[in-house]
Amino acid sequence: MESKEGAYVQKMKVKLDEWNAEIDRLTAKAEYAGAQTEVQYEKRLKELREKIKGLEDKINDAQGAGESSWEDFKEGIDNSWEIFKKTLSKAKSEFEHGYKEGKD
Numbered sequence: 001m002e003s004k005e006g007a008y009v010q011k012m013k014v015k016l017d018e019w020n021a022e023i024d025r026l027t028a029k030a031e032y033a034g035a036q037t038e039v040q041y042e043k044r045l046k047e048l049r050e051k052i053k054g055l056e057d058k059i060n061d062a063q064g065a066g067e068s069s070w071e072d073f074k075e076g077i078d079n080s081w082e083i084f085k086k087t088l089s090k091a092k093s094e095f096e097h098g099y100k101e102g103k104d
Helices: 004-030 035-063 067-103
Strands: none
Touching (some): 004 035
């Protein structure tokens, strides 16, 4: 599968690895938060992990897709990426804000 589909899937897997690393960094920050803030962080981290898992599942499904259904899979993955990026950005902002407040 060294077609445009294969290249796309590889690119998405690299992105997944990067974003899993970002979630790991946020998890490390959550460990230093106060008890109440940590509960909020854990809730957000759970949401991020669930979205990543959904993306991984879609990418795996796309690998087995025939050419006729490839575009449908790609569109679904692209939509899921956009949703995930917004969720991750919001979580990072919340973590930064909460982390700074905890340091004051």
